[in-house]
Amino acid sequence: MNSKINLNVQNMQISGIRQFFNRIQHIEGMISLTIGQPDFETPLHIKSAAIRAIEENHTSYTHNAGYIELRQAISTYMNKKYKLDYTPDSEIIVTNGASQAIDTALRTILSPGDEVILPSPVYPGYTPIINQCGGSPVFIDTTTENFKLSASLIEKSITGKTKCIVLPYPSNPTGVSLTGEELEEIAGVASEHDLLIIADEIYSELTYGRDHFSIGTIAKDRTIVINGLSKSHSMTGWRIGVLMAPAWLASQCLKVHQYNVSCASSISQMAALEAFTAGIDDAIPMREAYKKRKELTSSYLRKLGFKTIEPDGAFYFLAGIPIEIASFDFAVELAEKAGVGVIPGTAFDPNGEGYVRISYACSEDQIHEAFKRIERYLSESD
Structure with missing residues (x-):
């Protein structure tokens, strides 16, 4: 019966992140430094707005x-935060998370045979969509360029x-x-060669x-700018993303979006309206907590001999393994012998070999305990 299935779908692999997470999830007492899930609760005022939306029959x-009110709020928010200038009624689309915005953007612009340039290692969510469109990902190894x-x-x-060109910055996994200045230069190349840009800025x-x-x-x-509320407001399950593009391009993206999902959840949109207005500074205390965790994680990684490039965004390190072992084997052993979950770098394509992704979206106590276990594992591996 496989002959009935689209060949591009048959060749698609489940995300390496999820594959590994599912493999080690059963381990009792494990500290997970794997999934990019904020450990903060969605702010109460946003949850209350969603409850009101249900009670008021939205x-x-x-x-x-x-909702146009939401798109107006997004326009104001993005202008205030990042000096972006997008017209609410023709240049902003509310999507079911940033993932659907990425899918919509790629399916709007790609035709069979097109090539898409991506940094490598890179989040594995782009390649399957590119392949489904009949396009080809072109990976540029950044491991010798400070991941830039x-x-x-x-x-x-x-x-x-x-x-x-896909620009996923701040980067997952690095x-x-x-x-x-670096983006100015990239913009110049894109203009010279008449290339489109997808800027995935979910960690902005x-x-x-x-x-x-x-x-x-x-x-x-x-440029198509992708953003959303999953990371900034700890709203991963609400599935609210944002696609912003010039009107000529957004109008075409809207066709794809319309036939895919009709619209994002009305309840989540009302919660998003609260987030983009009253919650404009909700990310600040979370960011401060992540910064402390980043510094703590960095100190442990350096102490234990991991090769690191200091992150300036998101909540990940892509750390070079301090012993001679394949990334996947290291991650398996660390989970089974030390009770610590990390993601092998190969989940982010082959250039991730020799690295593991470590998420510090967890408590400081968990970070302390995780690295005690990692230190013990490394000492026993000498």
């Missing part, structure tokens, strides 16, 4: 792009088939971001040391 279809995709690296990878509120800079402020005419 339970019907909304406009395909989302640069204009010069992009230039070397451009062919006559290149359609798009936590690394790009500066305004979680930056350390400097504010997030969006390429949408300097290359709006060719």
Whole structure:
């Protein structure tokens, strides 16, 4: 019966992150430094807004792009936070999480044979969509470049088939971001070669040391900006994402979005309205907590000999393993022998070999205990 299934779907693999998470989930007493799930509760005022929405019967279809009041709030929020300038009625679409926004963006612009440039290692959610569209991902190894995709690296990878550059910064899995100057150079290359840009900025509120800079402020005419509330407001399960693009491009994305999901959940949209207005600064205390956890995690990693590039965003380290062992085997042994879960770097494509992703979206007590266990495991492995 497999002959009845689309070949691109048959060849698709379940996310390596989820595969590994599911494999070790049964281990009793394990401390998980795996999934990118904030450990904070959704702020109470946002939950209350959702309850009110149900009581007030906001339970019907909304406009395909989302409530106009919500899109207006998003426009104001993005302008205040990042100086982005998107018109609510023609350049903003509310989606079912950033994942659906990414899917919509790629399916809108890609045709069979198109190539998409991505930094590597990279979040594994882009490649399956590119492949389903008949396109080809082109991975640029950034492991010798402090995990940064640069204009010069992009230039070397451009062919006559290149359609798009994906900029997932701050990055999952590395936590690394790009500066305004670096993005200016990338924007120049994109303009010279007439390429589109998808800027996945879901971690934009979680930056350390400097504010997030969006390429949408300097290359709006060719950029789709992806954002949402999952990480900034600890709303992963609410499934609210945002797709922003110039009107000529957003109008085409809206067609794909409309036939895919009609609209995002009306209840979640009302909660999102509260988040983007009264909750404009909700991420600040979470960010401060993550910063402390980052510094704590960094000190342990250095002490134990892991090779690290200091993150300036998100809540991950992609850390080089301090002993001679394959990433997958290291992660399995660490889970089974030490009771600590990390993600093997190969879950983020082959250039992740030799690394593991460590999430510090957990309590400081858990970080302390996890690294005690890791230290014990490493000492026993000598």
